[in-house]
Amino acid sequence: MSGPSTYEPKSAIERWLDTRLPVIRFGADLMSFPTPRNLNYWYTFGGILAFCLGVQIVTGIVLAMHYDPSGAGAFISVEQHIMRDVNYGWLIRGIHANGASMFFLAVYLHILRGIYYGSYKAPREVLWLLGCVIYVLMMATAFMGYVLPWGQMSFWGAKVITNLLGAFPLIGNTITTLLWGGFAVDDPTLNRFFSLHYLLPFVISAVVALHVWALHVPGNNNPTGVNVKSKTDTLAFHPYYTVKDGFAISIFLILFALFVFYLPDAFAKTDNAIPANPLVTPAHIVPEWYLLPFYAILRAIPDKLMGVLGLAGAIAVMFALPWLNTAKVRSMRYRPTARIYFFIWIAASLALGWCGGQEPNGQVIHGLTGPTLIDYDINSVTWLSRIAALYYFAYFLVITPLLGFIEKTLPVPDSLYTPVLAHPAGMPVGALAAPEREG
């Protein structure tokens, strides 16, 4: 789809460089990449995510210059040194800490976009798999970053999450000892988490490069899910989508700045303002919001190993999605039944997220005590988690494979811009010239 390179070296020096290291050609081809003309704002999250990664790397490198990765010094170096003494330290840390939440917000919308428009279906399976790898790396990086301030929530979050690996029979304890570098979470753990937290963003960058490469082989999917058929279906990436992405990033930055400047502690836990104490567990341990659905699945299952496998399975099942979807039609725009189950799945995931932040025996509807089913009240957070978790897995493993065979789809347009031309709002920029050429 990308076709032969259209770059023409204009000067002698460009021609000289082009035969030695064609970087200008590489950049020019990226900018002129033929992109479907009907991409909507849900398609701007790729650019937003690249921006977020850049922000985290730049602020992170700066913070590392002022941070002390030792059990005795970490908390002071963050809460006192960086937050109060380093020039603009409060700002840089505010951007970095809130940036993680912004990054996950964008990645979740990006993933939902991919699922809704069937962007993972052939020939884009590898693109999707690489995206899943990036998501897992992001979670690992965010988790280790959360440990670094070495507050109570950092410490106990690290302890609980690393103990997950201890659930595996026979090798569990060997793995946790290897991970901790001791008998519990301690200085060696903090040191290695700092080292890995610095490393992983660069690994993510490398996988992002592969992700973009894998995108540029088949080209973008689009809201109709219909393949690009001719050059008239596309626009050059620059200026059409650089401007669109740039505008979306500006809007996103407003939200970002709102948190950094007006709600800097909105995502922070008060317990993390207490230095790490290995002898006292905070009354209520919760992970960051972006990990809550998985945490709820872990707690919903009353067996340690099965709980861990449930948590891991919830992520692993995403990797299998391209092969679980049996539908002939890509986009849910033309799959009304699939759309309903998809929105229920979003609701189930949000319910899991809510449950993950509550006490396991807390009530869903306050003041209502129902009968006890097996081990918990039927109105408890645990039972809501179980129902939502069941739907979460059923959506991937049962509903998605079956729907392809039984659903009734709407007629799919012949070309990706037929629906654009029919749209009463008129034609997007660049669409004007196309009908003439076709006619």
Added chain:
Amino acid sequence: MAESLAHAAPDHGAAEPHRRDFINILAVAATVGGVAAVAWPLIDQLNPAADTLALASIEYDLSKVALGQEVTIAWRKQPVFIRHRTPKEISEAVAGDTAALKDPQKDEARVKAGHAEWLILLASCTHLGCVPTFAQGEYGGWLCPCHGSVYDTSGRIRKGPAPKNLGVPDYAFLGPTKVKIG
């Protein structure tokens, strides 16, 4: 040169091992061995260092803990409960010996003979390592605040996701009121 090479090839039958095969096997084996030899130190450095392992044992004076009281002390930087059990707690723990237990163990196996009033436990929930709190939950023992595991007055798991009883560290009585842990 090219001619001699062209002649050399047919001299060796396809089934017969070639001198180059030996060199290939040797090269691959040496590479695999070399990579493994370099990989092991890089993995093993993650394991506890000698100075971490050296934090071996501590001694504690039990006379500081009154009847019905509990202290949490640090051993290898991990929390350890020292509980001075009341007769009621001991009888409840012994009564629990016959209950349906997830990780069956008699109360007498969890204390030193003649010292049933002293219960010394690793204070890490066997689920995911939080420190349980005493006098909560249905069995008069501990409740883990993280995921709701309930332990009885012998530190045995009775309800919730934890798979095992609270661990008992290696310890010995040095005197009537002195213990050495580790």
